Amino acid sequence: MTSFVGRTRLLANLKRHLAESRLVTVTGIGGVGKSRTVLRLAHQIRTQYPDGVWFADLARLQDAGMVKHTIASALGIADQSSRNETDSLAEWVGDRDMLLIIDTCEHLVQGCAELIHELLESAPNLKVLATSRQSLQLPYEHVVPVPPLQVPGDDPVESLFTNESVQLFSARAGAVVPDFVLEEQNIAAVAELCRRLDGIPLAIELAAVRLRALSVEQILGLLADRFSLLAGASRTALPRHQTLRAAIGWSHELCEPAERLLWARLSVFSGDFELDAARFVCADERLPAEEITNLVTGLVEKSILMIRSNHAGVRYKLIDTLAEYGEEWLDKLGQTQDLRHRHLAYYLNLAQRSEDAWSGPRQVYWFIRMRQEHDNVRLALEHALRTPGESVLALRLLSSLWFMWVCCGFQREGRLYLERALEANRAVSKERCKALWVLSYVRSAQGDSVGALDAAERCSKEAVRVGDSRAVILASKMQGTAAVLQGDLQKASALLGVAIEFNTDNKELNPGLLPAIVELSLVLSAQGEFIEAESLLQDCLQVCKERGELWVGSYAQWAMSLTKLATGRAGDALQSAREALRVKRHFHDTLGTLLVLETTARIFAALGREPLAARLLGALQQNWKTAGLPMLGAPFMTSDHDQCVKECQKAMGEHLYAQALGDGARLDLDEASALALGELDASENDPG
Ligand SMILES: Nc1ncnc2c1ncn2[C@@H]1O[C@H](COP(=O)(O)OP(=O)(O)OP(=O)(O)O)[C@@H](O)[C@H]1O
Numbered sequence: 234m235t236s237f238v239g240r241t242r243l244l245a246n247l248k249r250h251l252a253e254s255r256l257v258t259v260t261g262i263g264g265v266g267k268s269r270t271v272l273r274l275a276h277q278i279r280t281q282y283p284d285g286v287w288f289a290d291l292a293r294l295q296d297a298g299m300v301k302h303t304i305a306s307a308l309g310i311a312d313q314s315s316r317n318e319t320d321s322l323a324e325w326v327g328d329r330d331m332l333l334i335i336d337t338c339e340h341l342v343q344g345c346a347e348l349i350h351e352l353l354e355s356a357p358n359l360k361v362l363a364t365s366r367q368s369l370q371l372p373y374e375h376v377v378p379v380p381p382l383q384v385p386g387d388d389p390v391e392s393l394f395t396n397e398s399v400q401l402f403s404a405r406a407g408a409v410v411p412d413f414v415l416e417e418q419n420i421a422a423v424a425e426l427c428r429r430l431d432g433i434p435l436a437i438e439l440a441a442v443r444l445r446a447l448s449v450e451q452i453l454g455l456l457a458d459r460f461s462l463l464a465g466a467s468r469t470a471l472p473r474h475q476t477l478r479a480a481i482g483w484s485h486e487l488c489e490p491a492e493r494l495l496w497a498r499l500s501v502f503s504g505d506f507e508l509d510a511a512r513f514v515c516a517d518e519r520l521p522a523e524e525i526t527n528l529v530t531g532l533v534e535k536s537i538l539m540i541r542s543n544h545a546g547v548r549y550k551l552i553d554t555l556a557e558y559g560e561e562w563l564d565k566l567g568q569t570q571d572l573r574h575r576h577l578a579y580y581l582n583l584a585q586r587s588e589d590a591w592s593g594p595r596q597v598y599w600f601i602r603m604r605q606e607h608d609n610v611r612l613a614l615e616h617a618l619r620t621p622g623e624s625v626l627a628l629r630l631l632s633s634l635w636f637m638w639v640c641c642g643f644q645r646e647g648r649l650y651l652e653r654a655l656e657a658n659r660a661v662s663k664e665r666c667k668a669l670w671v672l673s674y675v676r677s678a679q680g681d682s683v684g685a686l687d688a689a690e691r692c693s694k695e696a697v698r699v700g701d702s703r704a705v706i707l708a709s710k711m712q713g714t715a716a717v718l719q720g721d722l723q724k725a726s727a728l729l730g731v732a733i734e735f736n737t738d739n740k741e742l743n744p745g746l747l748p749a750i751v752e753l754s755l756v757l758s759a760q761g762e763f764i765e766a767e768s769l770l771q772d773c774l775q776v777c778k779e780r781g782e783l784w785v786g787s788y789a790q791w792a793m794s795l796t797k798l799a800t801g802r803a804g805d806a807l808q809s810a811r812e813a814l815r816v817k818r819h820f821h822d823t824l825g826t827l828l829v830l831e832t833t834a835r836i837f838a839a840l841g842r843e844p845l846a847a848r849l850l851g852a853l854q855q856n857w858k859t860a861g862l863p864m865l866g867a868p869f870m871t872s873d874h875d876q877c878v879k880e881c882q883k884a885m886g887e888h889l890y891a892q893a894l895g896d897g898a899r900l901d902l903d904e905a906s907a908l909a910l911g912e913l914d915a916s917e918n919d920p921g
């Protein structure tokens with residue numbers, strides 16, 4: 234949100250290195266402008282990469298084990314299958330012609346270097362641009378150091394007025410004091426200040442904030458005192474990183490004691506946070522909640538906090554280098570554990586609220602909200618898993634967020650964490666029971682029906698031991714789901730029937746009741762009992778409509794399209810399938826989208842539009858690879874799919890079919906949805 238200054242030569246240099254090398258690492262001290270420069274570069278060269286420029290920020294990541302996952306999620310990779318994450322990452326990148334930017338690698342250098350190496354080896358057209366305070370030590374890496382900005386005097390013929398550091402100071406000063414102008418009277422002091430600050434952008438920005446209360450000369454005077462104090466008798470210049478620390482320390486002292494404390498406490502957040510979160514996590518008798526708002530405003534004015542607004546509201550973020558400083562301070566105060574605990578408590582509470590609200594009219598809102606808090610949830614989970622006595626809270630947090638893992642396309646992450654949390658909590662408990670049925674659900678959504686059954690059976694056994702009847706019922710629901718996938722229709726209908734019967738009086742619709750109804754309807758359809766299936770689905774859709782529930786509703790529409798197709802009403806089936814697809818777009822429901830697209834392909838074939846069906850089949854073949862087991866490995870879907878392939882081949886002939894399949898394979902999931910919805914090409918629009 235602030236203007237970018239100078240760096241013309243550095244940017245040109247980086248472009249040249251990127252043209253020559255597949256891995257460029259931008260190095261430099263904290264606050265020197267690595268991230269900002271790289272973002273600028275990304276903006277300038279984004280059109281040069283047909284498959285895009287992608288940005289992954291590792292700044293607040295603590296767990297080396299999550300590097301791959303963070304990058305995959307920055308790439309929007311929908312791979313939720315149960316296979317090795319490096320493989321799926323490499324496969325997704327494949328021969329894409331793209332640039333991957335990985336910002337802030339220094340604390341995870343080894344993990345980053347290994348991953349980058351593997352990716353570059355397997356993906357011939359990939360380039361990587363990393364930023365790190367230290368190089369990654371890979372033999373073919375081109376290291377480009379980011380020096381501080383030019384300071385006045387570096388170039389004897391340059392005018393003071395056009396110097397980069399001076400320009401930056403002046404730009405930031407203008408934001409603080411609107412009538413600030415660089416002129417003959419103040420230019421010498423500004424130039425000296427920039428020299429003193431070694432041209433480090435962050436240090437210059439922090440100093441400029443002072444203009445609110447001081448003149449440039451006063452700032453310079455105070456800074457000079459402080460530096461000579463730090464440099465002591467040696468009178469040598471401070472090393473650069475000390476300059477920055479001194480500038481930060483100076484900003485720190487300028488804050489009110491309460492602001493300082495808040496700064497330290499806010500360092501427990503990962504990335505950005507909302508005001509409510511700051512109030513809950515950071516308030517106590519020393520920092521009353523009602524004062525937090527004002528203190529936050531004070532920190533924004535001092536450029537300690539960045540403010541970000543989007544459609545979902547206002548969020549705040551500590552600048553990276555300043556967050557580190559805050560962390561150290563918090564540690565010195567001995568409050569780190571306490572604050573981490575409160576951070577966890579806040580997100581646990583939020584997760585529980587989102588779970589309670591999930592089946593209601595605000596489903597999309599809660600998805601977006603929890604997606605926004607994803608980094609903070611991860612951090613809270615890592616704390617809980619690491620801290621003796623708190624790991625049971627990890628189980629609670631993870632289980633409450635079942636809808637994120639299952640419905641919103643984060644199966645793989647959910648599974649990873651659930652398995653870790655269960656490992657850390659081996660004693661039988663209600664928390665474990667819930668985590669086990671959630672794990673079963675997640676595994677089913679990956680097509681791992683054997684693993685799903687195993688988790689559900691364990692859930693059932695343990696639930697009997699702790700006397701948790703609700704978990705027993707949910708275990709049978711999840712066993713039923715796994716049985717559907719295995720094509721064991723009798724077992725499935727018995728188990729789902731139990732779940733439905735025992736849940737009918739329960740207020741909770743999800744995931745015990747409504748999904749069980751939809752799944753039972755699939756079983757009925759597979760047995761040829763279409764009328765019964767449709768009547769179940771109609772009831773289910775009615776409930777969803779009354780409650781404003783969308784997600785299960787979209788599955789019910791999909792199941793409806795299956796019965797309609799099977800009973801010769803392909804036109805109606807298309808309407809239901811499209812209705813389902815439109816809802817899926819609100820969530821990040823990759824799995825659901827793929828399932829509906831499978832059916833849509835069959836519908837098009839039934840409507841005599843085989844070329845369109847074949848293109849969808851191509852897109853499906855490609856996109857299932859990263860989504861999990863194709864058709865979840867369920868026999869009833871696999872055989873329908875094979876049938877559809879045969880019909881298309883017969884109608885189109887091998888050659889044209891292969892061509893359409895190849896065309897489709899280039900579509901990503903959104904494009905494939907658009908194709909199915911008749912949005913991609915007007916001629917494909919289907920009035921019926
Ligand atoms: N060329 C520039 N023009 C304007 N502002 C800049 C420029 N370079 C850096 N800044 C500002 O200076 C501050 C520090 O920059 P940045 O965060 O990019 O540093 P960094 O080297 O990535 O630090 P860290 O090692 O802590 O990640 C930011 O507020 C950034 O906006």
Ligand SMILES: [Mg+2]
Binds near residue numbers: 269336337364
């Ligand atoms: Mg950075």
